[in-house]
Structure formats: C-alpha cells, structure tokens
Amino acid sequence: MIDLSVDIKGLKLKNPVIAASGTFGFGREFKEYTNLDMIGGISVKGLTLEERQGNKPPRIAETPAGILNSVGLQNPGVKAFVKNEIPFLRKHDTKIIANIAGNTIEDYCKMAEILSDSDIDGIELNVSCPNVKKGCVAFGNTVAGISDITKKVRSFCKKPLIVKLTPNVTDIKEVAMAAESEGADAISLINTILGMAIDIHRRKPILANNMGGLSGPAVKPVAVRMVYEVSKSVSIPVIGMGGISNGDDAIEFMLAGASAVMVGTANFINPSACVDTAEGIKNYMKMHGFNNVYDLIGSLELN
Numbered sequence: 001m002i003d004l005s006v007d008i009k010g011l012k013l014k015n016p017v018i019a020a021s022g023t024f025g026f027g028r029e030f031k032e033y034t035n036l037d038m039i040g041g042i043s044v045k046g047l048t049l050e051e052r053q054g055n056k057p058p059r060i061a062e063t064p065a066g067i068l069n070s071v072g073l074q075n076p077g078v079k080a081f082v083k084n085e086i087p088f089l090r091k092h093d094t095k096i097i098a099n100i101a102g103n104t105i106e107d108y109c110k111m112a113e114i115l116s117d118s119d120i121d122g123i124e125l126n127v128s129c130p131n132v133k134k135g136c137v138a139f140g141n142t143v144a145g146i147s148d149i150t151k152k153v154r155s156f157c158k159k160p161l162i163v164k165l166t167p168n169v170t171d172i173k174e175v176a177m178a179a180e181s182e183g184a185d186a187i188s189l190i191n192t193i194l195g196m197a198i199d200i201h202r203r204k205p206i207l208a209n210n211m212g213g214l215s216g217p218a219v220k221p222v223a224v225r226m227v228y229e230v231s232k233s234v235s236i237p238v239i240g241m242g243g244i245s246n247g248d249d250a251i252e253f254m255l256a257g258a259s260a261v262m263v264g265t266a267n268f269i270n271p272s273a274c275v276d277t278a279e280g281i282k283n284y285m286k287m288h289g290f291n292n293v294y295d296l297i298g299s300l301e302l303n
C-alpha cells in the first residue's frame with residue numbers, strides 16, 4: 001500500500017497535488033476534462049473583495065517553454081465565490097483552497113474573515129499584489145511588507161493559512177522566515193517571475209499591460225532552487241510550484257523539500273496534468289520502494 005496523503009498543518013490532502021491558482025478556474029471549468037475527485041486540492045482563481053473585470057487583452061503571450069500573463073485578477077468577488085462556487089466544489093472529493101488578493105491589508109483581512117466562516121479548507125495569501133497605501137510596492141517584496149500582512153491576516157484567519165511567495169525578491173529565505181514568524185501555517189512558492197515580451201514589428205510590448213508574470217517549464221529550475229532554500233530555512237510545510245507538468249517534475253520539488261506541489265500552466269496543455277502528476281508520484285514511489293510520501297520529502301543529498 002502506497003500512502004500519498006499529506007497533512008499541511010490541518011489541511012489534509014489525500015495526495016500531494018493541488019491545482020495552482022489562476023490556472024484551474026473554480027474547478028467547474030475542468031470538470032468535463034478530468035476527474036476532480038483524484039486531485040488533492042484546488043486553489044481557486046485569485047479572489048478580491050469586489051468583482052474585477054481584469055486587464056485589457058492581450059493578457060497572455062507565449063514564450064519559449066512558458067507563458068507570460070497579465071490577467072489582472074478577473075474574478076466574481078469573494079461573496080459570489082462563497083455563494084456560487086463552494087457548493088459545486090464541495091460535491092467533489094478534493095480540498096478547497098481560497099486564494100486571496102487585494103489592494104490594501106484591510107481588503108485581505110475582510111476576505112479572511114468572510115472565508116473563515118465559509119466551507120473551505122484553507123486560505124492562500126497572494127502577496128504579489130501592489131499595496132496601494134505603500135507606493136504600490138507588492139506586499140511580498142519586502143520583509144516588512146510580508147510580516148505586516150501575515151500578522152494582520154492571521155488574526156482574522158481561522159483556517160490553515162498558506163502564504164504564497166513572489167520570486168521577485170533578492171533573498172527568498174528572508175521573506176519565508178518572516179511569514180513563518182508571523183503565523184503562516186505553510187509557505188507556497190513560486191508565483192510568476194516578472195517578465196516582458198516585445199512585438200518587434202509594432203515596437204510595442206505584446207501584453208496590453210506591458211509586463212506580466214512568467215510561468216511554465218521555463219521557470220522550473222528557479223522554482224526548485226527557491227523551494228530548496230526555503231525548505232532549509234523554515235520548519236513549516238512548503239508547497240512547491242513552477243513549471244510542474246508531470247510526476248517526475250513534482251518529485252524534484254519534493255526531494256528539494258516540498259510537502260506538496262501545485263500544477264499550473266501545464267493544465268492549459270493537458271487538463272489532466274494534476275491527475276497525471278499524482279499518478280506519476282505514485283509510480284516513482286513504487287519504482288523506488290517508498291511506501292510513505294514523507295520518506296521522500298526533503299531526502300535530496302547534495303553532491
């Protein structure tokens with residue numbers, strides 16, 4: 001018997017694979033293409049306090065081995081999510097993680113309060129958004145910013161709290177340790193890497209928003225390195241992501257210290273990427289004689 005279950009500080013997953021926020025809608029969009037009951041959890045599209053229309057198109061640009069996106073958090077708002085999406089997701093045997101974003105810390109706190117009283121299993125804090133009260137520097141870009149937001153949201157959050165780090169920092173370890181010391185139950189990383197692509201004939205950026213976030217296989221080595229560094233620096237569980245398309249990719253992150261993984265951009269190419277990744281992890285464990293997934297987490301030996 002191979003045991004794939006993991007416990008992320010009270011968030012109990014039957015397997016360590018979660019659909020990454022923004023790449024799997026509210027699950028409903030993938031229902032006809034994959035078996036939602038075989039995915040450990042779903043981190044839903046980033047929610048804001050009020051509905052958002054998102055940025056003007058083009059919002060996606062293809063790049064070598066990845067995509068740049070600047071969707072701008074298009075979503076129906078947290079209250080519509082609670083009313084219309086949780087009942088659908090609850091019919092499935094998968095954990096519901098609400099990913100939240102905002103312009104101010106007050107927005108995040110209000111959402112954490114609303115969601116703490118709803119039927120979800122965890123909250124993931126997207127700190128890659130600009131703080132409009134602090135010169136539009138992203139909350140997660142500084143140690144002070146991440147400490148402040150984690151501390152305040154923690155006081156409103158009654159669910160397992162995952163703080164999702166932005167890789168657009170000089171020292172990822174510092175920000176991870178700050179989130180841990182202010183009460184995060186887990187860290188997830190990486191969000192997208194800031195990038196730009198230019199249409200040389202129009203002499204303009206391809207994305208209407210000029211810049212966007214890079215994701216997909218192109219970012220995987222950066223993500224694995226950061227997951228390794230963070231896992232060595234904190235004692236709370238780490239959820240790794242960035243370019244995972246299959247079980248072998250996921251195993252790299254788990255050997256580097258991730259207790260669970262998220263699959264993002266790969267869902268656009270293969271809607272069953274999450275299920276296939278879980279199956280791939282199981283096959284690897286079978287091949288290498290692991291019965292319990294915890295035996296492989298962080299078991300990397302450096303040269």
Ligand SMILES: Cc1cc2nc3c(=O)[nH]c(=O)nc-3n(C[C@H](O)[C@H](O)[C@H](O)COP(=O)(O)O)c2cc1C
Pocket residue numbers: 020021022023045046047067069071073099126164190191192214215216217219241242243244262263264265266
């Ligand atoms: C189109 C798109 C939309 C995204 N939206 C969100 C979001 O709303 N909230 C969030 O925390 N991350 C968002 N992300 C980031 C992903 O969850 C993930 O961190 C990143 O894409 C790296 O993983 P991947 O390479 O497997 O896609 C988005 C990514 C993409 C490609």
